Amino acid sequence: MTAPVSAWRSAKEALRRLLPNSRKPPQMVVWGFAGVTALGTLLLSLPISSANGQPTEVLTALFTATSAVCVTGHIVVDTGSHWSAFGEVVLLGLIQIGGFGIMTFASLIGMLVARTLGLRMQRTAQSETKSLEFGEVRRVVVRIILLALVIELVVTIALATRFIGLGYEWGRAIYLGVFHAISSFNNAGFALWSDNLMPFVTDAGVLVPIMTAVVLGGIGFPVLFQVGRWLRGRLGRWSLHVKITLLTYGSLLVAGSIAVTMLEWRNPATLGPLSVGDKLLAGLFHGITPRTAGFNALDVGEFNSATLLVNDILMFIGGGSAGTAGGIKVTTFALLAFVIIAEIRGEPTVHVMGRRLPSALQRQALTVALLGVGVVMAATAALLVLTPFTLDQVLFESVSAFGTVGLSTGITADLPPAGQLIIVLLMFIGRLGPITLASALALRERARRYELPEERPIVG
Template identity: 40%
Template sequence: MSGRQHARGDAWPQRVARRLGQWFRAFTTHSPSRFAIVVFASLVLVTTALLSLPIASADRTVTPLADAVFTAVSAVCVTGLTSVDMTSHWSHFGEAVIYGAVNVGGMGALTLASMLGLIISKRMGLRAKLIAAGDTNPLRAHGGAVNESQTVRLGEVGLLLRTVALSTVIIEVVVGLLIYPSMLQKFGWAAALWEAPMYAAMAFTNTGFTLNEGGIGIFADDYFFMTVIMITAFIGSVGFPVLFALSRHLVTPGRAALLRPSTWSLHVKLTLITSGLLLVGGAVSFLALEYDNPHTFGQLDVTDTIFQSFFLSTMTRSGGMTFIDPGELYGSGMVVGSMLMFVGGGSASTAGGIKVTTLAVLALAVWSEARGRQSVQAFGRRIPSDVQRVAVAVLAWGATICAVATIVIAQITHAPIAEVLFDVISAFGTVGLSTGLTEALPDHALYVMGITIFMGRVGTVTLAAAVAATSRTQHYALPVERPIVG
């Protein structure tokens, strides 16, 4: 072979590798949505690799691939569903990996990537701001113009990243300190130092993992502990944009505005009001449906029943920790739990589901249609049609994902459809509650459940935008024809 031929032979693999690298870079950076999916998938792969190490298991053996993958997806996507016994399978190293994955996943893929870029480059350019903004408002993922009159403006993305980092650290530290005395009563001081941060992280990120023997059930008589965990889970579920919007009032001269809801943005109002209504409505529903169930509330006194109703209502939204075995709920109670899990928490929060603002926009649209209004209005503001279309799309895609996953897993396992549906919605809503079905699933059903978790955490808007990549402007209008609806 001549020298020129030899050089050409060496250059060909390099050219292929270079072109593949260019294609991958263009594919991932062209759209924040695609970048989010790649980052989440990369986090899952890294976590899977770490959990597959012999040092990650308590008996120093290699964890089966299906269990390692599923646990990694459940941790990165802050879900809490398990396929192994979390109290005995993992070593301290494995638990530390899960703790890190939960905190990283709770902050969000694009937020994390932007933080790393800011730390490395000491500055945040326009592209980095656009990428980070994709975590705060999925409408930006379409690539088109976005009205900046919203909770987080593009110029405030840097402040939002600081809010995310500081709120995560401060809230988890404060919660860890508050629950440490309760931990100290149940464990030794050293074990309490390990368990307190774990519970604080699992509560704030709305992840249902409990890594101690007996789980959260050992604190059933500790109302202070349960109240702290419940409030922390609720704070995590409202979303970082809401925390950011409220925190801005604390650093302004008019701090009293924080206590005046009239000064809040529409997103903050819809998130907090809808979350509060779901919390109370869920608690009342569980109280009415389960008060005579001997396996849930039937053996409790009035105070315990009311408290556990609110606790269960909070945790079915996305928290995933409960003293009640979901498999023991009546069919009616299981349906209510499934509905709460499907809705989930606030946008850009650690919770999953279709989001409370999606439900609020759809409810307002139905109310406006019933009243004969030409536009959807709330609190003196008009909600544009593009937001309404996204809300309908999120609902349709979420229902489709849950339906397909339920059919596939039910066909694989032939398990009761109510249990399959409950666990699938729990996976999509990244809740972590289970009737006991998930831990007994065969490997191929676990992969289906893992994909459902991934889709639920990434979000249906992000998935759709990743496929479309960009918005397309249509310079013409087709003739109008109205089909019969309803």
């Protein structure tokens, strides 16, 4: 009996290591996203999901499901013509789940069924919503759901009203409003026209509501909550996170819009033929969408190389933490800038707006940024080997996928299967974040029990 019992215990231990560790919330987030992606792949591959009633190839379904769950917007088939109404509803569901966060949905379900959240569920929700106290998780989750639905409803009304004014039937106009409101607030970038939003490049009634939803979704829920409380007179002072996010996000939005507008001002394939007012509108739109919505009102494939580089930078930085945007996040970018400034000044610690930044936070920001650079560079190198496209095109595609943006120069559908799988992996990693993914894959935490003697190598 000893040998069978020993073998059984060994098998249990091996299985335990393979299955997600429920005591590690980041790992549960990873498995939750993977599970929903798998379900979405299955649903999108069904004949009922395609417009022609034929099964969709598994790779195409996987690519689209990952893009929807990771709220990216990359596509290999035309959204409006390939998918049926059922397929489009599946896409909307995946986008909404991805935007809210798998674990936020799990927390809501737990509240509805059990009327209470267990400690394990609260830890899981805390990891996804970035709240600080276990007791706050229930309230935070409900507020996230309500806030998202209210914003999406308002944007839906604005878009539907405009589409009716453009001559669409009521039912179609409302459906278009719902689809693009959900897609824009969740920074997904999916559109039901084959050329995305290019038909509306001069239409402020369509672009402005979408831009507004993109900013509100991408700036982060903690910022929206605190700003809302401040507007109601219930908050006297903003937190450091809100200050840094608003300052950095706003600065990059203005700088990005100005850069794109100036660089494309005379480009005959983009802004050149438009009037001054329309140029400013389209330039503002394309200064916002790389942060990380992925809608395009201009032909991105016709952008100048300098404009593509500006977009690369904006896409890599992304939006605010705990929102629907991707990238390394504006707070990470800002913290690294503050560290550099302090180092140049020769200051031993980093102080920002009357507060000192802990060294652990600085290391975390550096790790996120460098892991992001490493992932993008590795994927870019692989795609250069696998495809005949230029560095500008391939780098743009990689950064867009990692930043969960969805913008493309038009090469996505022409990538070989191996290239599409690389983009799928980039979208998955980009949505979860390098730190979250690394934590989820770690089998156990390691604590250093001693320190070695200090020695300083030469830097620079």
